[in-house]
Amino acid sequence: MMERGEILSWLRQDDPRELERLWGLADSLRQENLGDEVHLRGLVEVSSHCGRNCLYCGLRRNNDGLERYRMGEEEILACASRAAELGYFTVVLQSGEDRALDTGKVSRVIRRIRQELPSMAITLSLGERSTEELALWRESGADRYLLRFETSRRDLYRMIHPPSGDDSTSDRFRILHQLRALGYETGSGVMVGIPGQSYSDLADDILAFGSLDLDMIGSGPYLPHPDTPLGRLYRAARAGVAGQVPNSLEMACKVIALTRVVCPQANIPATTALAALDRESGYRLGLQRGANVVMPNLTPPRYRALYQIYPGKAGLSGEEEQHAAVAGMIAGIGRRVGASRGDSPNYLKRTATAHKQGREMKCLQPQA
Numbered sequence: 001m002m003e004r005g006e007i008l009s010w011l012r013q014d015d016p017r018e019l020e021r022l023w024g025l026a027d028s029l030r031q032e033n034l035g036d037e038v039h040l041r042g043l044v045e046v047s048s049h050c051g052r053n054c055l056y057c058g059l060r061r062n063n064d065g066l067e068r069y070r071m072g073e074e075e076i077l078a079c080a081s082r083a084a085e086l087g088y089f090t091v092v093l094q095s096g097e098d099r100a101l102d103t104g105k106v107s108r109v110i111r112r113i114r115q116e117l118p119s120m121a122i123t124l125s126l127g128e129r130s131t132e133e134l135a136l137w138r139e140s141g142a143d144r145y146l147l148r149f150e151t152s153r154r155d156l157y158r159m160i161h162p163p164s165g166d167d168s169t170s171d172r173f174r175i176l177h178q179l180r181a182l183g184y185e186t187g188s189g190v191m192v193g194i195p196g197q198s199y200s201d202l203a204d205d206i207l208a209f210g211s212l213d214l215d216m217i218g219s220g221p222y223l224p225h226p227d228t229p230l231g232r233l234y235r236a237a238r239a240g241v242a243g244q245v246p247n248s249l250e251m252a253c254k255v256i257a258l259t260r261v262v263c264p265q266a267n268i269p270a271t272t273a274l275a276a277l278d279r280e281s282g283y284r285l286g287l288q289r290g291a292n293v294v295m296p297n298l299t300p301p302r303y304r305a306l307y308q309i310y311p312g313k314a315g316l317s318g319e320e321e322q323h324a325a326v327a328g329m330i331a332g333i334g335r336r337v338g339a340s341r342g343d344s345p346n347y348l349k350r351t352a353t354a355h356k357q358g359r360e361m362k363c364l365q366p367q368a
């Protein structure tokens with residue numbers, strides 16, 4: 001495991017020749033642990049409603065200027081089928097924290113995907129939900145859950161992610177532990193370059209990925225949204241503050257590379273936010289610096305433009321066009337599109353060990 005001091009010094013490193021060593025190390029660890037396949041996950045943004053008021057996010061409840069939508073069951077199913085037609089083995093259902101996406105509705109959708117597309121893995125990213133809901137969705141057939149903790153620094157987290165009226169106890173670390181105990185392949189991640197975030201904070205975030213033993217880790221640069229309080233503050237403080245982590249492509253790539261070093265067997269996406277920062281080479285650089293997953297957006301175009309977490313979101317082209325561009329880029333860097341579900345080796349190893357221990361415990365029990 002890389003020590004905190006070394007992580008910090010890589011985060012501060014800006015000599016391109018030195019950074020080549022970090023990119024090379026991350027890429028060789030990716031190759032050694034996950035091979036050359038790049039897994040494509042079809043992203044479906046099922047609802048843009050949200051009851052929260054995160055200071056950085058365009059979907060925040062108080063953003064009145066945003067037209068909201070919520071997809072129906074048939075529409076979600078059609079997107080999952082489209083993912084299968086394109087040869088994807090995972091569909092990711094993502095939304096704001098939308099209470100109208102209730103337990104029963106989500107459960108029905110999961111069961112139908114499981115029944116109609118049995119080889120499709122189902123990832124949920126629906127925000128903070130109750131243990132009962134998470135357990136029911138897991139029983140219904142959901143495989144994975146993504147919940148980014150955004151920053152491990154408590155005061156910064158509470159500042160950018162204020163608790164909502166009915167919940168003053170938001171604790172994403174606790175929920176991540178619950179997800180793991182429920183048997184989900186568990187994913188999280190952070191924003192890079194949040195105003196007020198220091199290099200030390202970011203080093204702690206990367207170490208937290210390791211101590212949480214995550215299976216999927218998606219991090220991307222903070223992209224300021226002009227209609228949010230944090231976006232307005234960012235504009236006002238453009239001159240920058242000493243010790244502030246930049247929200248640059250290079251810094252986001254450093255986080256991807258160091259994440260690969262700390263969690264060599266996790267699935268790590270080159271996130272859409274990377275591509276939003278640099279449409280030409282965002283995905284490619286992420287994949288060459290430790291990542292092994294891309295999430296093409298399969299949300300119907302009329303909704304996709306409304307899912308404005310941040311402005312200038314990549315992936316507004318048609319599905320075919322998007323797929324061809326991503327597949328071409330993957331071939332161009334000598335890699336290939338994944339031909340299986342691409343479960344995280346970290347998860348497979350953990351669950352195999354748990355099963356083995358379960359079998360051994362059974363053998364040790366006295367026979368009747």
Ligand code: SF4
Binds near residue numbers: 051053060061097
């Ligand atoms: S970050 Fe998530 S929980 Fe916060 S406002 Fe945006 S969609 Fe809602």
